[in-house]
């Protein structure tokens with residue numbers, strides 16, 4: 001049924017970004033205000049070089065982030081620690097006692113940007129996962145295998161079957177977020193799992209499929225990992241995100257790389273979506289005729305899953321067409337944001 005009047009304003013509780021890369025150093029002056037302009041909290045990924053592996057490093061990184069939060073903003077970074085083969089049970093216990101730290105991030109070594117220090121033997125970390133489960137510390141997972149013989153488009157599904165199902169069988173209480181899901185297989189896995197398993201979904205995986213990466217020329221700014229999949233998978237992600245399922249929620253995976261590192265013979269993986277993040281999701285929910293589902297996806301389900309309070313402040317979107325800028329100037333050179341030069345139908349009301 002089409003509604004009689006088309007709403008031009010949409011007010012939702014202040015959203016949170018449950019998967020974000022802010023990087024470090026001078027770039028924080030760009031990335032922190034971009035996210036703090038709209039989001040109340042964000043889960044900050046630890047894949048710096050060197051990675052954030054200790055509580056002390058995470059708290060220092062958090063202070064560098066807080067130093068860039070604009071006056072008047074109450075933006076709160078939720079820090080993660082980078083799981084390595086050397087992570088100890090003591091570090092899990094220390095992180096569990098530190099409220100500024102929300103969980104540990106598992107990168108299979110070699111799977112993505114800055115993952116060289118990641119995990120090479122998941123089973124060998126079983127004591128660490130047991131400690132996480134018993135202390136209620138969430139495990140956030142980049143779910144892709146890295147074996148050379150596995151096709152890049154199959155790497156998420158194979159990771160789920162080869163590692164995630166066994167991991168949850170060994171630790172059924174482990175709180176686990178499968179990050180930036182890209183396949184129908186991941187949707188089904190999370191849907192069938194228990195209340196302790198959830199997933200984040202990025203704007204690019206809702207709005208695009210691999211045609212948007214490869215048809216008519218290679219589009220480096222649509223290249224991220226896990227790579228965009230075929231349309232059937234995109235449609236499953238769209239279905240579940242618009243369905244109001246409480247264990248699928250917003251995580252932009254905004255991942256800035258300098259233009260020169262994207263537009264090159266071996267371009268970096270990652271889409272810098274922060275400058276347009278919430279309008280991008282609004283675009284998707286409107287395409288699905290499900291704008292009424294945006295609030296829970298963006299501002300409710302993630303907080304519920306992590307056991308944090310929902311926001312009491314709000315953000316208003318207004319229907320007003322605008323173009324995502326072609327580039328954003330930063331201290332490390334220009335960046336091309338995701339959806340650059342393309343229109344969006346909703347913008348943040350100032």
Ligand SMILES: NC(=O)N[C@@H](CC(=O)O)C(=O)O
Nearest residue numbers: 021112113224225255269270
């Ligand atoms: N998603 C990406 O393509 N890149 C991310 C890493 C990650 O989240 O896998 C990055 O840090 O650039």
Ligand SMILES: [Zn+2]
Nearest residue numbers: 112142225226
């Ligand atoms: Zn990742």
Ligand SMILES: [Zn+2]
Nearest residue numbers: 021045253255
């Ligand atoms: Zn990421």
